[in-house]
Amino acid sequence: xxxxxxxxxxxxxxxxxxxxxxxxxxxxxxxxxxxxxxxxxxxxxxxxxxxxxxxxxxxxxxxxxxxxxxxxxxxxxxxxxxxxxxxxxxxxxxxxxxxxxxxxxxxxxxxxxxxxxxxxxxxxxxxxxxxxxxxxxxxxxxxxxxxxxxxxxxxxxxxxxxxxxxxxxxxxxxxxxxxxxxxxxxxxxxxxxxxxxxxxxxxxxxxxxxxxxxxxxxxxxxxxxxxxxxxxxxxxxxxxxxxxxxxxxxxxxxxxxxxxxxxxxxxxxxxxxxxxxxxxxxxxxxxxxxxxxxxxxxxxxxxxxxxxxxxxxxxxxxxxxxxxxxxxxxxxxxxxxxxxxxxxxxxxxxxxxxx
Amino acid sequence: xxxxxxxxxxxxxxxxxxxxxxxxxxxxxxxxxxxxxxxxxxxxxxxxxxxxxxxxxxxxxxxxxxxxxxxxxxxxxxxxxxxxxxxxxxxxxxxxxxxxxxxxxxxxxxxxxxxxxxxxxxxxxxxxxxxxxxxxxxxxxxxxxxxxxxxxxxxxxxxxxxxxxxxxxxxxxxxxxxxxxxxxxxxxxxxxxxxxxxxxxxxxxxxxxxxxxxxxxxxxxxxxxxxxxxxxxxxxxxxxxxxxxxxxxxxxxxxxxxxxxxxxxxxxxxxxxxxxxxxxxxxxxxxxxxxxxxxxxxxxxxxxxxxxxxxxxxxxxxxxxxxxxxxxxxxxxxxxxxxxxxxxxxxxxxxxxxx
Numbered sequence: 001x002x003x004x005x006x007x008x009x010x011x012x013x014x015x016x017x018x019x020x021x022x023x024x025x026x027x028x029x030x031x032x033x034x035x036x037x038x039x040x041x042x043x044x045x046x047x048x049x050x051x052x053x054x055x056x057x058x059x060x061x062x063x064x065x066x067x068x069x070x071x072x073x074x075x076x077x078x079x080x081x082x083x084x085x086x087x088x089x090x091x092x093x094x095x096x097x098x099x100x101x102x103x104x105x106x107x108x109x110x111x112x113x114x115x116x117x118x119x120x121x122x123x124x125x126x127x128x129x130x131x132x133x134x135x136x137x138x139x140x141x142x143x144x145x146x147x148x149x150x151x152x153x154x155x156x157x158x159x160x161x162x163x164x165x166x167x168x169x170x171x172x173x174x175x176x177x178x179x180x181x182x183x184x185x186x187x188x189x190x191x192x193x194x195x196x197x198x199x200x201x202x203x204x205x206x207x208x209x210x211x212x213x214x215x216x217x218x219x220x221x222x223x224x225x226x227x228x229x230x231x232x233x234x235x236x237x238x239x240x241x242x243x244x245x246x247x248x249x250x251x252x253x254x255x256x257x258x259x260x261x262x263x264x265x266x267x268x269x270x271x272x273x274x275x276x277x278x279x280x281x282x283x284x285x286x287x288x289x290x291x292x293x294x295x296x297x298x299x300x301x302x303x304x305x306x307x308x309x310x311x312x313x314x315x316x317x318x319x320x321x322x323x324x325x326x327x328x329x330x331x332x333x334x335x336x337x338x339x340x341x342x343x344x345x346x347x348x349x350x351x352x353x354x355x
Numbered sequence: 356x357x358x359x360x361x362x363x364x365x366x367x368x369x370x371x372x373x374x375x376x377x378x379x380x381x382x383x384x385x386x387x388x389x390x391x392x393x394x395x396x397x398x399x400x401x402x403x404x405x406x407x408x409x410x411x412x413x414x415x416x417x418x419x420x421x422x423x424x425x426x427x428x429x430x431x432x433x434x435x436x437x438x439x440x441x442x443x444x445x446x447x448x449x450x451x452x453x454x455x456x457x458x459x460x461x462x463x464x465x466x467x468x469x470x471x472x473x474x475x476x477x478x479x480x481x482x483x484x485x486x487x488x489x490x491x492x493x494x495x496x497x498x499x500x501x502x503x504x505x506x507x508x509x510x511x512x513x514x515x516x517x518x519x520x521x522x523x524x525x526x527x528x529x530x531x532x533x534x535x536x537x538x539x540x541x542x543x544x545x546x547x548x549x550x551x552x553x554x555x556x557x558x559x560x561x562x563x564x565x566x567x568x569x570x571x572x573x574x575x576x577x578x579x580x581x582x583x584x585x586x587x588x589x590x591x592x593x594x595x596x597x598x599x600x601x602x603x604x605x606x607x608x609x610x611x612x613x614x615x616x617x618x619x620x621x622x623x624x625x626x627x628x629x630x631x632x633x634x635x636x637x638x639x640x641x642x643x644x645x646x647x648x649x650x651x652x653x654x655x656x657x658x659x660x661x662x663x664x665x666x667x668x669x670x671x672x673x674x675x676x677x678x679x680x681x682x683x684x685x686x687x688x689x690x691x692x693x694x695x696x697x698x699x700x701x702x703x704x705x706x707x708x709x710x
Contacts, residue, residue: 255626271610273637282628
């Protein structure tokens with residue numbers, strides 16, 4: 001075993017401006033001790049950049065500590081019987097190259113678990129570790145549970161998803177196709193729209209090129225909308241309500257249009273949910289995790305093997321690029337698939353079809 | 356058999372102002388012929404006044420025809436084998452004293468049925484015919500289906516209902532109590548609040564006396580809200596979202612705050628539905644009618660007999676009073692129970708407990 005690192009480098013919030021800006025972040029070098037009894041040392045391989053983090057960081061994230069985020073990692077030293085060197089894990093660690101997991105940390109449900117070990121028995125063969133933060137991680141399970149468990153689409157129905165090129169959207173559309181539905185997606189800009197079309201969506205449009213979102217959506221959903229998978233809220237949700245069919249189901253998993261802004265939904269036609277008998281169901285993935293993960297890995301792994309689900313991530317290299325990539329993501333510049341930062345060689349062979 | 360009437364008197368919309376006003380209505384006397392083959396002549400006993408009618412009438416109701424509304428009636432002459440003199444029915448007839456049902460009319464689902472015959476086998480003994488438009492009619496079934504079928508309340512949960520003294524609200528709260536829940540209601544003015552309390556609600560408040568609806572609601576729901584039965588929308592819905600517990604269920608059956616106004620929901624915190632995993636389900640009673648009515652009559656009849664559900668209606672007398680009662684209802688002056696106009700003697704003995 002090579003010598004353990006004696007420092008870690010972390011991206012911290014150095015200032016709190018009105019909007020998340022790369023200038024608010026700083027890279028710090030911090031001494032790192034070897035794991036004591038019960039502790040585990042992780043080499044972080046992929047960091048996740050997520051839109052929800054903007055709201056969190058603006059208001060609550062402590063200054064001068066590593067930004068909390070989902071991270072996929074490899075155990076490099078362990079004084080804890082639950083994890084051995086070489087094990088792969090993901091968890092809420094931080095934007096840093098190494099993480100020393102203390103023994104006392106508990107997750108947000110209070111369980112004494114900070115690292116979620118990736119189970120080789122169910123992990124699809126050949127999938128890269130980055131997938132643990134995307135199609136085989138919480139975004140994938142969110143898309144699956146929201147569409148399959150909550151919306152329960154039936155063959156022939158129309159499923160519309162916004163941010164269709166994003167971490168969730170591309171999975172939602174492909175599962176909708178597998179379910180026999182017509183999949184319609186919207187995204188910002190021609191590159192993303194072309195990508196969505198390449199995934200096999202039946203129809204896709206650039207919402208930025210429309211001066212009447214509701215009319216454009218109607219053109220792409222001539223038979224109305226039976227399922228709208230919402231991760232945007234606001235005017236997009238209003239447009240979907242306007243075109244919803246009777247008994248439409250709307251899983252709601254995030255409203256990016258409201259993050260960091262004044263609390264407003266901008267939904268102007270909620271009264272239509274009555275006559276149309278729309279069910280809107282807010283959900284977060286913690287109602288499905290970890291119980292559903294093994295079976296989900298089996299199902300999704302099969303679809304990936306068969307080429308029925310393809311997945312593209314946006315991966316930037318190096319801790320230095322993190323803050324810039326994050327603000328780029330918030331403005332929509334990085335918008336194809338999950339946005340990740342790669343810090344070390346992927347320990348899994350990545351021979352899954354890439355798009 | 357006495358001679359059949361040769362004229363009918365009808366309340367019509369004579370003008371279309373910006374808001375429903377009594378001055379827009381007029382009483383007309385119109386010749387009435389005896390029923391021809393297949394036709395049925397009804398004596399209308401009770402007319403229903405409903406908030407939704409305001410929006411409909413403002414925009415779409417044809418001028419100079421009887422206002423379409425739910426009516427409970429007695430058959431006085433029939434040339435149709437399906438109905439005999441003395442049968443009791445309800446249906447979408449009109450604000451008029453007699454209605455000649457043509458043979459060709461179909462209901463909104465396309466069935467050749469315009470009169471819904473009241474089934475004596477399931478009608479609770481002793482209930483007055485007015486109940487066919489209130490606790491034993493569509494408002495009652497709406498309260499029942501929305502609470503029992505959609506919200507599925509569990510013992511110990513908190514159920515909040517707005518317009519708690521209204522046609523639906525008083526039933527929702529009493530069923531919530533039967534289900535073992537804490538029932539909380541809001542209403543406009545001390546008289547209505549006292550009435551709600553007299554029905555056995557655990558807590559009730561006057562929303563007009565509050566200068567901070569959200570704070571007041573929180574005081575009355577110290578354990579949060581598990582079920583909010585919404586028939587108001589707008590700021591009340593926002594306040595309920597703010598106090599909702601995880602996995603709260605919100606049946607939505609009407610948004611009176613948006614009727615007749617610019618299309619706006621005024622809901623400013625819809626994004627909270629995600630983190631709180633709230634399910635909001637718009638519904639109308641046509642998904643449950645007529646299939647559920649016989650069993651509903653059996654269940655509700657039992658509760659009424661046992662005194663577990665009491666019901667108060669607001670009944671005004673005579674066709675001349677209709678327009679004024681309608682506008683009074685819209686401004687909240689008539690707000691205890693279903694608002695009805697009585698045109699003739701009730702053919703059923705009304706010995707059910709009244710409040």
